[in-house]
Amino acid sequence: MIPDLPLTFGEWLLASLVLVGGAVVQGSVGFGVALLGAPLLFLLNPALVPAPMLIAGLTLPALILVRDRAGLEKAPLAWALPGFVVGSALAGGVVTSLPEGGLALAFGGLVLLAVALSALGWAAAEPQGGHLAAAGTLAGFMATATSIGGPPLALVFQNAGGLRLRATLSAIFVPGGLMALLSLATVGRFDGEALVLGLALLPAVLAGFWLSGYTARTLDRAWLRPVVLAVSALAGAGAVVRGLV
Numbered sequence: 001m002i003p004d005l006p007l008t009f010g011e012w013l014l015a016s017l018v019l020v021g022g023a024v025v026q027g028s029v030g031f032g033v034a035l036l037g038a039p040l041l042f043l044l045n046p047a048l049v050p051a052p053m054l055i056a057g058l059t060l061p062a063l064i065l066v067r068d069r070a071g072l073e074k075a076p077l078a079w080a081l082p083g084f085v086v087g088s089a090l091a092g093g094v095v096t097s098l099p100e101g102g103l104a105l106a107f108g109g110l111v112l113l114a115v116a117l118s119a120l121g122w123a124a125a126e127p128q129g130g131h132l133a134a135a136g137t138l139a140g141f142m143a144t145a146t147s148i149g150g151p152p153l154a155l156v157f158q159n160a161g162g163l164r165l166r167a168t169l170s171a172i173f174v175p176g177g178l179m180a181l182l183s184l185a186t187v188g189r190f191d192g193e194a195l196v197l198g199l200a201l202l203p204a205v206l207a208g209f210w211l212s213g214y215t216a217r218t219l220d221r222a223w224l225r226p227v228v229l230a231v232s233a234l235a236g237a238g239a240v241v242r243g244l245v
Contacts, residue, residue: 005196005197005200006045006047006193006197007045007047007048007197011044011045012200014044015041015044015045015048015201015204016201016203016204017204018036018037018040018041018044018204019033019037019041019056019201019204019205019208020204020205020207020208020211021036021208022034022035022036022037022208023060023204023205023206023207023208023209023211023212024208024211024212024215024219025212025219025228026060026064026208026212027060027063027064027208027209027211027212027213027215027216028212028215028216028219031118031150031154031225031228032228033056033057033060033205033208034053034057034147034148034149034150035114035115035118035148035150035151035228035229035232036228036231036232037053037056037057038050038053038111038146038147038148039107039108039111039232039235039236039238039239040231040235041053042104042107042235042239043235043238043239043242046100046104047193047194047197048197048201049107049146049147050095050143050144050145050146050147050180050184050189051147051181051184051189051190051194051195051197051198052194052195052197052198052200052201053147053198053201054143054147054177054180054181054184054198055181055194055195055197055198055199055201055202056198056201056202056204056205057147057173057177057205058173058174058177058178059202059205059206059209060205060208060209061169061170061173061174061177062170062174063209064166064167064170065167065170065171065174068163068166068167068170069167070163070167071163071164071165071166071167071168072164072167072168072171073164073167073168074171076127076132076157076168076172077168077171077172079129079132079133079136080132080133080135080136080139080153080172080176081136081172081175081176082133082136083132083133083134083135083136083137083138083139083140084136084137084139084140084143084149084172084175084176084179085140085179086137086140087136087137087138087139087140087141087142087143087144088140088141088143088144088176088179088180088182088183089140089183090140090141091140091141091142091143091144091145091180091183092144092183092184092186092187092189093187094106094141094145095144095145095184095187095189096187096188096189101243101244102243103243104239104240104242104243105239105240105243105244106145106243107145107146107236107239107243108236108237108238108239108240108241108242108243109236109240110142110145110146110148110236111146111148111232111233111235111236111239112233112236112237112240113142113151114142114146114148114150114151114232114236115151115229115232115233115236117151117152117154117155118151118154118155118225118229119229120155127156127157131156132153132156134152135152135153135155135156136152136153136172136176138152139151139152139153139172139176140176140179140180143176143177143180144180144183144184147180149173149176149177149180150169150173153169153172154169157169
């Protein structure tokens with residue numbers, strides 16, 4: 001066992017490899033670390049989700065925001081972040097009220113919802129206040145319950161240019177992730193053990209982000225996107241099965 005961690009060295013190594021891959025994908029094409037990482041980590045060890053995954057996932061948007069800050073658009077933050085707070089608070093209550101089996105079912109169902117939202121092709125030409133508030137609320141709920149908050153916001157922003165998309169979404173995800181952790185802490189789902197687990201996953205995220213600087217020009221979003229969605233859908237379905245047995 002790794003000292004102070006409720007998982008074996010093998011579990012930590014597999015979790016780290018998953019997050020390196022997810023960070024490479026997101027650092028290259030703009031999405032992937034939570035959508036790919038959270039369902040696989042949940043199947044590996046449920047203790048890794050949502051709080052530890054949120055801690056690890058916060059690091060990557062922060063790095064992307066620093067790198068792509070020239071594309072930041074501040075106006076959407078005023079609509080999306082309040083919605084994120086509402087959704088996060090609602091999810092905190094739901095998470096504490098569900099038994100372990102029900103939590104697995106809810107997690108798997110929300111992962112499948114995230115995959116479906118990511119696969120949709122519809123988006124408004126330009127996100128309006130109502131779109132952003134609704135997407136922020138759903139993102140806050142999903143981020144707190146599963147650590148996957150990106151798909152609802154990515155859906156309304158999918159017509160935005162790459163630099164604007166990455167910077168603006170990252171500016172929502174960083175404070176939004178902190179709100180999600182606060183909500184989890186309020187209901188007793190974020191403690192010292194979860195903090196240690198999250199910190200233990202950070203080297204993998206940093207390594208993946210560094211590697212993405214070399215892979216961004218070679219990874220093809222056209223084929224990579226459906227692969228990530230397919231793997232995430234399978235893992236989400238696995239979580240549903242886990243909750244049923």
